[in-house]
Amino acid sequence: MENPLIQLANVNKWYNQFHVLRDIDLEVRRGERIVVCGPSGSGKSTMIRCINGLEAYEQGTITVAGERVDQDDDNIEKIRQRVGMVFQSFNLFPHLSILDNLTLGPIKLKRVPRAAAEARAMELLERVHIGHQALKFPNQLSGGQQQRVAIARALAMEPDVMLFDEPTSALDPEMVKEVLDVMIELAGTGMTMICVTHEMGFARAVADRVVFMADGAIAEVGTPDSFFSAPRTERARQFIQQVIH
Amino acid sequence: MTNAATLPAGRARPTPASAAAPAGRILSWLRRRIFASWRDAVLSLSVVAVLGAIAWAIVPWALLDASWSGASRADCTGTGACWAFVAAKAPQFVYGFYPPAERWRPDIALALLVFGLAWLMVPRLPGKRYAGLFMMIVLPLATVLLLHGGFGGLAVVPSDQWGGLLLTMILAVSGITFSLPFGVLFALGRRSRMPLIRWFCIGFIEFCRGVPFLTVLFMAIVMLPFFLPSGMKPNPLALAVAGIIFYEAAYMAEVVRGGLQALPKGQYEAAMAIGFGYWRTMLHIILPQAVRKVVPGVVNTTISLLKNTTLVMVVGLFDLLNIVSAGVSDPLWAGSQAEGYFIVGLVFWLMSFGLSCYSRAIEAGFARAERS
Ligand SMILES: Nc1ncnc2c1ncn2[C@@H]1O[C@H](COP(=O)(O)OP(=O)(O)O)[C@@H](O)[C@H]1O
Ligand SMILES: [Mg+2]
Numbered sequence A: 001m002e003n004p005l006i007q008l009a010n011v012n013k014w015y016n017q018f019h020v021l022r023d024i025d026l027e028v029r030r031g032e033r034i035v036v037c038g039p040s041g042s043g044k045s046t047m048i049r050c051i052n053g054l055e056a057y058e059q060g061t062i063t064v065a066g067e068r069v070d071q072d073d074d075n076i077e078k079i080r081q082r083v084g085m086v087f088q089s090f091n092l093f094p095h096l097s098i099l100d101n102l103t104l105g106p107i108k109l110k111r112v113p114r115a116a117a118e119a120r121a122m123e124l125l126e127r128v129h130i131g132h133q134a135l136k137f138p139n140q141l142s143g144g145q146q147q148r149v150a151i152a153r154a155l156a157m158e159p160d161v162m163l164f165d166e167p168t169s170a171l172d173p174e175m176v177k178e179v180l181d182v183m184i185e186l187a188g189t190g191m192t193m194i195c196v197t198h199e200m201g202f203a204r205a206v207a208d209r210v211v212f213m214a215d216g217a218i219a220e221v222g223t224p225d226s227f228f229s230a231p232r233t234e235r236a237r238q239f240i241q242q243v244i245h
Numbered sequence B: 001m002t003n004a005a006t007l008p009a010g011r012a013r014p015t016p017a018s019a020a021a022p023a024g025r026i027l028s029w030l031r032r033r034i035f036a037s038w039r040d041a042v043l044s045l046s047v048v049a050v051l052g053a054i055a056w057a058i059v060p061w062a063l064l065d066a067s068w069s070g071a072s073r074a075d076c077t078g079t080g081a082c083w084a085f086v087a088a089k090a091p092q093f094v095y096g097f098y099p100p101a102e103r104w105r106p107d108i109a110l111a112l113l114v115f116g117l118a119w120l121m122v123p124r125l126p127g128k129r130y131a132g133l134f135m136m137i138v139l140p141l142a143t144v145l146l147l148h149g150g151f152g153g154l155a156v157v158p159s160d161q162w163g164g165l166l167l168t169m170i171l172a173v174s175g176i177t178f179s180l181p182f183g184v185l186f187a188l189g190r191r192s193r194m195p196l197i198r199w200f201c202i203g204f205i206e207f208c209r210g211v212p213f214l215t216v217l218f219m220a221i222v223m224l225p226f227f228l229p230s231g232m233k234p235n236p237l238a239l240a241v242a243g244i245i246f247y248e249a250a251y252m253a254e255v256v257r258g259g260l261q262a263l264p265k266g267q268y269e270a271a272m273a274i275g276f277g278y279w280r281t282m283l284h285i286i287l288p289q290a291v292r293k294v295v296p297g298v299v300n301t302t303i304s305l306l307k308n309t310t311l312v313m314v315v316g317l318f319d320l321l322n323i324v325s326a327g328v329s330d331p332l333w334a335g336s337q338a339e340g341y342f343i344v345g346l347v348f349w350l351m352s353f354g355l356s357c358y359s360r361a362i363e364a365g366f367a368r369a370e371r372s
Helices: A046-053 A073-082 A098-110 A114-127 A143-156 A173-188 A201-207 A224-229 A234-244 B023-031 B039-062 B081-094 B105-120 B129-148 B164-189 B196-210 B213-227 B237-261 B265-276 B276-295 B296-317 B319-328 B337-370
Strands: A006-015 A017-029 A033-037 A058-062 A083-086 A162-165 A192-196 A209-212 A218-222
Touching: A006 A046, A006 A162, A017 A046, A017 A218, A033 A046, A033 A201, A046 A058, A046 A162, A046 A192, A073 A098, A073 B265, A083 B265, A098 A114, A098 A234, A098 B265, A098 B276, A114 A143, A114 B319, A143 A162, A143 A173, A143 B265, A173 A192, A173 A201, A173 B237, A201 A224, A218 A224, A218 A234, B081 B164, B081 B265, B081 B319, B081 B337, B105 B129, B105 B164, B129 B164, B164 B196, B164 B237, B164 B276, B164 B296, B164 B319, B196 B237, B213 B237, B213 B296, B237 B276, B237 B296, B237 B337, B265 B276, B276 B296, B296 B337, B319 B337
Parallel strands: A033 A192, A033 A209, A083 A162, A162 A192
Antiparallel strands: A006 A017, A006 A058, A209 A218
């Protein structure tokens, strides 16, 4: 079998005394779509932020495409270029136009000529359905539009995998669908995705596996159907009850 | 995006007054802006009274009763200002003791400065990055070479002959150009993860903020010779320039730090998640936003820098203020203090006001770009 694109082996992390990640083992194959869910504070954000080194971990190993994720600057910067990330709060660069938000990384980090970077950026903006907004600034867009730009910005670096940390939970309800639709389209292109989200519809539509976390540990892994209709643990059952309402 | 239809009702533009006749328009403006209530009216009228009193005091002295020409104070027979003094001393006020035959050299340096400023400030001109390099590298080198001379047939003019407005401009322009970049470095150093760098920057910043500029200059000119090989004397101008740059950089650092702290953590994380390292994150993402947030503070510090340049007299330099003081003590022109200091004040006010206007233009430009 092909080596996993992402591998977390026996990962442990503490915030001072607080054991935030406990013996995390997870392998993600290229092209696989993982949905991570679990109660608030269970360590979901911490886990995916360890994958691109935004958080350090104390024990175990994380590898991305065989490269070990550690705090060595050169190494982690290379890895981050291959791992796209979308945040709950969009985090677009407000002083740059939408187009420049997308082209800055490719131009400065990959030495892509400006014209080529802009052509590619326009393609991506079309893909997330905001091509006509390219010259506006982030503050002029709605939340849903900003989040779609953020997805396009991450894609502009041509990553091997995309991490999503609750991409729709800061959005007004009427904007959630436009972002999820873009993510579903992205899944259709074969992109490897790890999504922290509580959107069950999205999980059922695209996830190969659902990872359920509780108290810093992975409590349960299963296909969306088996997880949502027949959870094995009591914690998962309670959680699903809450999410449905 | 923002057209009249989408504006909330409360923010709709007032109907254009162009329909009304000019006189009616003025009356309606007065009614709305000056006499809207009796309190507004009292306030407005008091302001008008104060302004009127000031003009009443100055205009006759400065213009109506002034004498404009003459060869000494005795020729000034009017009861007002004796501008003949300023006219006679103008070349010295501008160039100091720079030899008259060589004054085309500072003129060229000034032309270079104007060229660089125009390049930097006129929005339509391209290549802003090169304009920055021009101001920070080409202009200082060219100015020093040109003013000093000693090559290609140019006579040497040692820096103790540079003076007046020329000297003030040298101090101000070099201070303004370099204090912000160094201030940014100190601000970043103050937040560095490396303790030695952090301690050094904190120590430096707090030292400068705790000691008057005059003291710094004085200590430098008195104490530096002890550390230099005997016989080597520090150049007072170089000392003053370095002193101004680093002293003001400490203040800039604190201004910039305020902007850095105001940025949400998400901006750092988004930049890092794309793969930017520390310097690229700072250069492309963090600093442009941080500096935009603190333009008023930067300009404030710049204006105080401008006025601090007058303190270089303690190291024996003749800046505009000092050279006017010297001119005032000329027996031929005894009693011309008022005129001399009026002009100094006017020149400094014009420069500071220019900076203020430029700063407001910059802020308006940013606001337009982001429309936040
Ligand atoms: N920087 C931090 N310092 C201390 N505790 C933290 C920090 N960040 C997160 N935590 C704690 O770690 C736990 C997991 O947080 P997080 O990964 O954000 O959870 P989730 O994303 O699942 O809601 C929470 O209890 C949170 O309070
Ligand atoms: Mg979270």
